[in-house]
Every structure is written in C-alpha cells, then in structure tokens.
Amino acid sequence: MIELPIALHIPDGFLSGGVAAACGVGAVAAVAYGLRVANTELDEARVPLLGVLAAFIFATQMLNFPIAGGTSGHLLGATLAAVLLGPWLACLVLGVVLVVQAFAFADGGISALGANVLNMGVLGALLAGFLVAAGTKVLPHTRVAFLGVVGVVSWLAVMVGAAATSVELAASNTVALGASLPAMLGVHALIGIGEAVITVAAVSAVLAARPDLVALVPKELTATGAPATRPVEGTV
Amino acid sequence: MQLRLFLILTVAVAVGLAAAVSPFASARPDGLEKVAQEKEFLDQGRLVDVQKESPLAGYAFPAVGNERVATGLAGFAGTLGVFALGYGLAYVLRRREGGDAPSGAPA
Numbered sequence: 150m151i152e153l154p155i156a157l158h159i160p161d162g163f164l165s166g167g168v169a170a171a172c173g174v175g176a177v178a179a180v181a182y183g184l185r186v187a188n189t190e191l192d193e194a195r196v197p198l199l200g201v202l203a204a205f206i207f208a209t210q211m212l213n214f215p216i217a218g219g220t221s222g223h224l225l226g227a228t229l230a231a232v233l234l235g236p237w238l239a240c241l242v243l244g245v246v247l248v249v250q251a252f253a254f255a256d257g258g259i260s261a262l263g264a265n266v267l268n269m270g271v272l273g274a275l276l277a278g279f280l281v282a283a284g285t286k287v288l289p290h291t292r293v294a295f296l297g298v299v300g301v302v303s304w305l306a307v308m309v310g311a312a313a314t315s316v317e318l319a320a321s322n323t324v325a326l327g328a329s330l331p332a333m334l335g336v337h338a339l340i341g342i343g344e345a346v347i348t349v350a351a352v353s354a355v356l357a358a359r360p361d362l363v364a365l366v367p368k369e370l371t372a373t374g375a376p377a378t379r380p381v382e383g384t385v
Numbered sequence: 386m387q388l389r390l391f392l393i394l395t396v397a398v399a400v401g402l403a404a405a406v407s408p409f410a411s412a413r414p415d416g417l418e419k420v421a422q423e424k425e426f427l428d429q430g431r432l433v434d435v436q437k438e439s440p441l442a443g444y445a446f447p448a449v450g451n452e453r454v455a456t457g458l459a460g461f462a463g464t465l466g467v468f469a470l471g472y473g474l475a476y477v478l479r480r481r482e483g484g485d486a487p488s489g490a491p492a
Contacts (some may be wrong), residue, residue, distance in 0.1 A: 157421075158417070160432070162429045163421075163429055171415045184478060187480075188479075190480060191475060191478060191479045192387060192480055193479065193482070197392050197472055198392065199474070201395045201468065201472075203397075204396055204400070207399070207463055207467040208403035208407070211444065211456075212402060212406060213412070213413070214410070215413055220419040221413040245467060245471045251436070252439060254441050254463065255443060256412050259433050270391045285448065298413050311416065314417060323429060332420045332424065333417070336416040340415075340416050358391050
C-alpha cells in the first residue's frame with residue numbers, strides 16, 4: 150500500500166529538482182504579480198469574494214466525480230476563478246487553495262507545489278483570461294455566447310494543465326512524453342467536460358445573482374443581466 | 386441579491402458540499418493517479434516529513450474512527466480555513482480607496 154491521499158496532485162518524487170524549481174519560479178512570479186494586482190484592482194466588494202471563491206474551489210476539489218475507465222476527476226477551478234476575478238487574482242486564489250492542500254492535507258508535494266500551482270492555476274487562469282477576452286471581442290455580447298466561451302475555455306484549461314504535467318514528468322525522466330501525454334489527455338478530455346459543466350453552472354448562477362461580480366463578462370450583461378440585443382433599461 | 390447574502394450563501398454551499406457530499410465522492414484514482422498506475426511511476430510519489438505531520442493528511446480528521454465522518458470534518462475545517470486565509474489575504478492586500486477612485490470594475 151502506498152501512503153498517498155485519495156485526491157492526487159503531483160506528489161514529491163515525481164519531478165526532478167530542476168523541473169520543480171523551474172515550475173516554482175513560474176508559479177511564484179505569477180502569484181507575486183497577483184499580489185501586486187490585488188493592491189491596485191481588488192476593491193472592497195471583491196475582498197470577501199476572493200475568500201469565498203477559494204473556499205468554493207477547495208470544497209469542489211474534494212468532490213471527485215467518476216468518469217470512464219475506473220477513474221475520477223474533480224474541478225480545478227482556474228477558469229471559474231479567472232472569469233470571476235480576472236486571471237491574476239485567480240492565480241492567487243489557486244495558490245491559497247493548493248498551499249493549504251499541500252501543507253494541511255498532504256495533497257500534492259511541497260517541492261511540487263510550484264508545478265501544481267502552475268498546472269492547475271496559472272496556465273488555466275491566463276489561458277482563460279486571454280481566450281474569454283478574445284471571445285468577447287469576436288462574438289456577440291450575449292449570455293449564451295459568453296457561457297459557451299466559458300465552457301470551451303474550461304475544457305481547454307484542463308487539457309493544457311494535463312499536457313503541462315506530462316511535459317514536466319518527461320523533463321524529469323519520470324515517464325516518456327509519448328507514454329504519458331496520450332493517457333493524460335485522454336483522461337482529462339473527460340474530466341474537462343465535468344470542469345466545463347460545473348464552471349458554466351457556477352458562472353451562470355453568479356451572473357443571475359450578482360452579475361457585477363463577474364470580472365470578465367461583457368459590460369452589456371452586467372447592467373440588468375439581459376443580453377445586449379434587448380433594450381436595457383435603467384443604465385447610464 | 387444583496388452582496389453579503391450572496392457571499393454567505395456561497396460559503397454555506399461550499400461548506401455543505403465539503404462536509405456532507407465529499408464523504409460520498411468517488412474514491413476511484415483521479416486522472417494523474419490513474420496514469421501513474423498505468424505507466425508504473427506511482428510508487429515514486431512520497432510524502433515529505435513536514436507532510437507526515439499534516440493535521441488533516443489524506444483528508445481525514447484525526448482521531449475519528451468513521452471514515453466518512455472524518456472526511457466530512459476535514460472538509461468542513463478545510464473549507465472554513467481556506468475561506469479565512471483567502472479573505473484575510475485579500476483584506477491585507479486590498480486596494481485602499483484614496484478618496485475618489487472609482488469603485489467599479491478593475492482597471
């Protein structure tokens with residue numbers, strides 16, 4: 150019996166020192182930038198939201214759902230956090246969640262913490278920030294289009310994280326890229342569907358209750374929650 | 386919906402999920418663990434010393450016999466702990482309104 154937690158982030162021992170350190174530098178840089186962004190962008194209303202979102206992502210990461218092939222998956226949450234708070238504050242949120250998991254729950258390694266923050270937080274959050282903004286530029290500003298983009302991006306973010314994990318494992322000489330990449334992408338293509346469903350449901354709920362808390366939403370959708378194609382009453 | 390109400394409800398949902406639903410979550414290996422089993426590098430994983438003393442290692446509340454109860458309590462404590470840490474960090478880091486700064490969306 151191997152002494153490992155049920156939910157598995159990258160544990161110590163999977164990555165070489167060099168790869169872990171390189172990932173650590175990337176993760177620390179992104180989280181540090183998130184700290185700076187908080188200083189300039191985090192207004193009073195979003196202060197509790199950051200804590201609430203971290204708690205929600207922590208909780209949902211415990212909810213492993215079964216997928217095909219005797220495997221399970223859980224929400225990563227980077228896209229959700231990026232859509233609600235913007236990509237850099239999302240790095241901060243995932244950083245908080247993963248630090249607590251590693252130290253208090255022994256879930257994910259300590260030297261591998263940077264890689265886990267990078268794969269499950271930074272890469273997904275930045276990708277989501279970029280693609281949702283791009284989607285807003287080219288697509289009509291409707292609720293359906295926005296949620297569609299959020300869904301697709303959620304799935305992509307999971308795939309990118311899975312691919313990055315494979316690359317890091319290969320660079321560490323743990324497992325060949327040709328062996329792990331197809332397996333990782335195959336499993337996470339299914340996990341990504343769960344990620345997309347949960348993320349769209351959560352964003353949709355926030356959009357209905359408090360559209361002003363969705364940082365990346367097109368402005369037309371925040372005023373009344375109505376699509377831009379309908380007359381918008383009560384706006385400036 | 387009032388902001389405060391919305392936030393309290395969301396935390397309540399998170400705590401509820403972690404405390405009451407997570408004990409019944411799938412115990413199957415997750416994506417990486419499954420691949421690590423198949424490709425035979427799972428046994429390279431290890432806990433470092435500091436983690437062997439982790440209070441809630443393996444999402445089990447200490448000294449609780451019932452596995453589901455132990456998981457639920459760990460989820461309860463963890464969710465509130467993460468909330469407090471995130472809120473506290475955000476509070477320390479928040480933008481100080483210098484007077485007439487707009488309180489709308491981030492710049």
